[in-house]
Amino acid sequence: MNPRGTEGSQLAPRPRELAQAEPNTFDNSAEAGVRAIIAADRRFDVAQFLAGSKAAYTMILEAFWRGDKDELRQLCDEDVFAGFDSAIDARVAAGETITARVIRIEEARIVAASIEGKTSRITVRFLADIASVTRDADGNVIAGTLDDAVETRDLWTFRRDITAPDPDWLLDETDEA
Numbered sequence: 273m274n275p276r277g278t279e280g281s282q283l284a285p286r287p288r289e290l291a292q293a294e295p296n297t298f299d300n301s302a303e304a305g306v307r308a309i310i311a312a313d314r315r316f317d318v319a320q321f322l323a324g325s326k327a328a329y330t331m332i333l334e335a336f337w338r339g340d341k342d343e344l345r346q347l348c349d350e351d352v353f354a355g356f357d358s359a360i361d362a363r364v365a366a367g368e369t370i371t372a373r374v375i376r377i378e379e380a381r382i383v384a385a386s387i388e389g390k391t392s393r394i395t396v397r398f399l400a401d402i403a404s405v406t407r408d409a410d411g412n413v414i415a416g417t418l419d420d421a422v423e424t425r426d427l428w429t430f431r432r433d434i435t436a437p438d439p440d441w442l443l444d445e446t447d448e449a
Contacts, residue, residue: 297322298382302395305385309392316392322380324441325396325430325440330374332443333402336360337370348443349431355446367409375401375421383427387434394441395429397449425449 297318298306310316328347335343339360345353363370377400384395401421408414416422427449430441 298385299320302382302385305387305394307380308387309385309394309434313392315439316434317371317383318342320398321394321441322382323443325379325394325428326377326398326431328441328443329380329400329426329428331379332425333372333374337372337376337404339364352446360382366415369407370404371407371418372402372404372416373418375403378423382431390433390435391431392434393431395445398424398426398428398449400424400426 305428306318332344332347334340336345336356341357341360344356350355369376375406377398379397379399381397382394383397384393386393400423401422402417403418405413405418406415425448427445427447428443429444431447432441433442
């Protein structure tokens with residue numbers, strides 16, 4: 273059988289990446305965008321993307337908490353990096369430090385996907401439990417606790433030039449879910 277359906281059909285294929293993706297990995301409203309990305313970039317795989325987005329979520333947060341601007345610059349686009357950069361500078365100027373960890377990512381779900389020209393964009397909703405403590409310059413706790421994780425809901429949009437040999441996606445936008 274022709275994988276595109278009937279012989280000569282111009283319908284988009286039912287990509288193996290969609291068929292093999294775990295149930296509930298993306299909203300129905302994102303399916304057309306996911307299909308368009310797969311049609312334009314045969315290397316794209318939903319499960320691999322979500323695994324990578326979870327890893328990036330943790331890496332970016334940990335780099336922010338450490339104040340590691342070099343790592344953030346590699347993982348984020350210029351605008352997102354600028355936001356992290358100014359928040360780190362403000363924290364340092366106030367003499368504050370953050371000790372934090374991602375306890376678990378309960379959900380990473382694609383809620384939007386699109387392709388415009390050569391650029392793919394995918395928005396992922398993360399539901400995660402994060403434990404965080406902020407200390408002042410004297411080491412006094414001014415916010416949070418490491419004993420009790422807080423559920424966070426974030427919307428992060430990643431983008432990638434599908435013609436680039438680099439398979440990595442950049443964090444393009446952040447928002448609260």
